[in-house]
Amino acid sequence: xxALAIHGGxxxxxxxxxxxxxxxxxxxxxxxxxxxxxxxxxxxxxxxDAVEAAVTVLEDDALFNAGRGAVLTLDGTVELxxxxxxxxxxxxxxxxxxxxxxxxxxxxxxxxxxxxxxFLAGGGAERFAAEIGFVPxxxxxxxxxxxxxxxxxxxxxxxxxxALDEPPxxxxxxxxxxxxxxxxxxxxxxxxxxxxxxxxxxxxxxxAGTYADNHSCAVSTTGHGxxxxxxxxxxxxxxxxxxxxxxxxxxxxxxxxxxxxxxxASGGLIAVDHRGEIVIRYNTPAMFRAxxxxxxxxxxxxx
Amino acid sequence: xxALAIHGGxxxxxxxxxxxxxxxxxxxxxxxxxxxxxxxxxxxxxxxDAVEAAVTVLEDDALFNAGRGAVLTLDGTVELxxxxxxxxxxxxxxxxxxxxxxxxxxxxxxxxxxxxxxFLAGGGAERFAAEIGFVPxxxxxxxxxxxxxxxxxxxxxxxxxxALDEPPxxxxxxxxxxxxxxxxxxxxxxxxxxxxxxxxxxxxxxxAGTYADNHSCAVSTTGHGxxxxxxxxxxxxxxxxxxxxxxxxxxxxxxxxxxxxxxxASGGLIAVDHRGEIVIRYNTPAMFRAxxxxxxxxxxxxx
Numbered sequence: 001x002x003a004l005a006i007h008g009g010x011x012x013x014x015x016x017x018x019x020x021x022x023x024x025x026x027x028x029x030x031x032x033x034x035x036x037x038x039x040x041x042x043x044x045x046x047x048x049d050a051v052e053a054a055v056t057v058l059e060d061d062a063l064f065n066a067g068r069g070a071v072l073t074l075d076g077t078v079e080l081x082x083x084x085x086x087x088x089x090x091x092x093x094x095x096x097x098x099x100x101x102x103x104x105x106x107x108x109x110x111x112x113x114x115x116x117x118x119f120l121a122g123g124g125a126e127r128f129a130a131e132i133g134f135v136p137x138x139x140x141x142x143x144x145x146x147x148x149x150x151x152x153x154x155x156x157x158x159x160x161x162x163a164l165d166e167p168p169x170x171x172x173x174x175x176x177x178x179x180x181x182x183x184x185x186x187x188x189x190x191x192x193x194x195x196x197x198x199x200x201x202x203x204x205x206x207x208a209g210t211y212a213d214n215h216s217c218a219v220s221t222t223g224h225g226x227x228x229x230x231x232x233x234x235x236x237x238x239x240x241x242x243x244x245x246x247x248x249x250x251x252x253x254x255x256x257x258x259x260x261x262x263x264x265a266s267g268g269l270i271a272v273d274h275r276g277e278i279v280i281r282y283n284t285p286a287m288f289r290a291x292x293x294x295x296x297x298x299x300x301x302x303x
Numbered sequence: 304x305x306a307l308a309i310h311g312g313x314x315x316x317x318x319x320x321x322x323x324x325x326x327x328x329x330x331x332x333x334x335x336x337x338x339x340x341x342x343x344x345x346x347x348x349x350x351x352d353a354v355e356a357a358v359t360v361l362e363d364d365a366l367f368n369a370g371r372g373a374v375l376t377l378d379g380t381v382e383l384x385x386x387x388x389x390x391x392x393x394x395x396x397x398x399x400x401x402x403x404x405x406x407x408x409x410x411x412x413x414x415x416x417x418x419x420x421x422f423l424a425g426g427g428a429e430r431f432a433a434e435i436g437f438v439p440x441x442x443x444x445x446x447x448x449x450x451x452x453x454x455x456x457x458x459x460x461x462x463x464x465x466a467l468d469e470p471p472x473x474x475x476x477x478x479x480x481x482x483x484x485x486x487x488x489x490x491x492x493x494x495x496x497x498x499x500x501x502x503x504x505x506x507x508x509x510x511a512g513t514y515a516d517n518h519s520c521a522v523s524t525t526g527h528g529x530x531x532x533x534x535x536x537x538x539x540x541x542x543x544x545x546x547x548x549x550x551x552x553x554x555x556x557x558x559x560x561x562x563x564x565x566x567x568a569s570g571g572l573i574a575v576d577h578r579g580e581i582v583i584r585y586n587t588p589a590m591f592r593a594x595x596x597x598x599x600x601x602x603x604x605x606x
Contacts, residue, residue, distance in 0.1 A: 085533075090533040090534070090566070091533070092532065092533050096424055096503070097424050097425055097427065115499060116529065117498070117499060117502045117529060118503075118528075118529045118532045118533065119502065119503040119504070119508070119532060120499065120501045120502055120503065121399055121400050121424040121425055121501050121503050122400055122424055122425035122426065122501055123425065123500070123501060124400065124499060124500040124501010124502065125501050126501075127500065127501065128499065128501070195420070196418060196420060196423065196427060196431065197426070197427040197430065198423045198424050198425055198426060198427010198428050198430065198431070199420045199422065199423055199427065200399070200421075200422040200423065200424050201422070205422070205508055205509075205510070206508075206511070206532050206533060206535065207508070207510040207511060207532075207535035207538060208509070208510060211535070225421075226419065226420060226421045229395065229421045229422060229509050229510075230388075230393040230394070230395050230421065230509060231393070232509065232510035232514070232535060232538040235510060235535040235538055235539075235542070236538075236542070239538070239539070239542030239543075239545075239546055240542075240546050242542075242546075243542055243543050243545075243546040243547030243549075244546030244547065246546075263393070
């Protein structure tokens, strides 16, 4: 059996701001990404390939805050972060602050496969991309009118630039358990609107936004990146299972529904354990999410 | 009571390569750094100030792989990473790939204090440094003849560039418990000799190289950065205590002496818990380390 879950971000998106038409568009985007990952898993492919494929589709979809359509920095530019992790061998790859790589998750995968390192940032990451034949895109490729309007609205009220109570809805991620019992996770994001150039969030940080270990679970998070860095959010779920003996569901509940609200932190996560159990939970009003398990129907939801 | 421990790196340093004179120089550097942190703690100062002060001294000491005297990238340049964390409120600051900031740990502290973010990398981190009045230094300030020779030796044998079995001895760090019961941790490094430009190691990653939480412990690691990223090393110690009920000593033993060798990873760490218990352990031949607790003599060791 296989299991796959994806997310397109969690946040305070009021129902009134999401027209039925726009909601359908998001659901379609999620369906396409889920399908790309599922095709690999249904063909006995590996979890690592499945999460990379699903996240690549979401990066290419301008609706989501990753790749094309990512949110803008205070400078009006796009800076992208991504990570991917192989739960079988604890191999990981991550990139941060990349400005000219169309699919950051694919670059993260190459860091995992083709370097002795785990994490490359900025110009060094882009140089590696060029060396391995990635064709650079102009930063304008990523920028959409919608994100420019969001930044303008934000910078019209400078005091809100630093507000952490408006999570950047749209970070994307995937977790999978393949038919061989291997786990993998991947996350990709443009971060938060109006972020300071050079800011690195939780998404590319192994243990914070992304984590996978066959012995516990695979996790991808979305929400208050700064809080998820401080709480080491993704690994916290695995540790509650590994050292506390919690089930995946209990670990996620304790973390997302109890600890984070106590800290004033909001967001959500998707997770899958070695048995293929999928848990998706969030303490925000909405979370774009979809999942499927072999032999079961596809599930796609926003609220 | 207060407790303070510092390290100057762990690795495979054969006794024959360390003359008595050079060993004394390292011990003197450690003594000065310990003294800077101890002065703050003895004056009822806070743990966060103490670890920053101790690490600043080690960054300025050319013997250690942090700040001046840091190891070189494949390009022959210096790129610095640092992080600091406040165990009282889980506040954290980190910088990576900075090339013109004399004391990266002080910049990390300012990220913690003066931005809504946790982690800044590359040019964005340097721009923040300039904005808050840090006077930039030329990259040459950091470069020593010794590190140039190390890089030359390494690049003479290109196949060794990627060797992970020669940890970069010299990463520095500090952990403290102050008289008010607060914990803090800080780590600073130049990474590994011959690293790819843009490479980020475990040191600046909250949860991997640096972590502090009053409810468990404060940790600073040194060794195989890539492995410590994958094992989420620093938070793993806290999680073994928090969720597994282990003592600090048992948590560190299980991780450093059992799990890491199984994975083929080497290194060490310093840690202190809320009662002021200090644990220093490493699975390498040597680790530069020093510690002190109120009313007890100073301890400084290499082997």
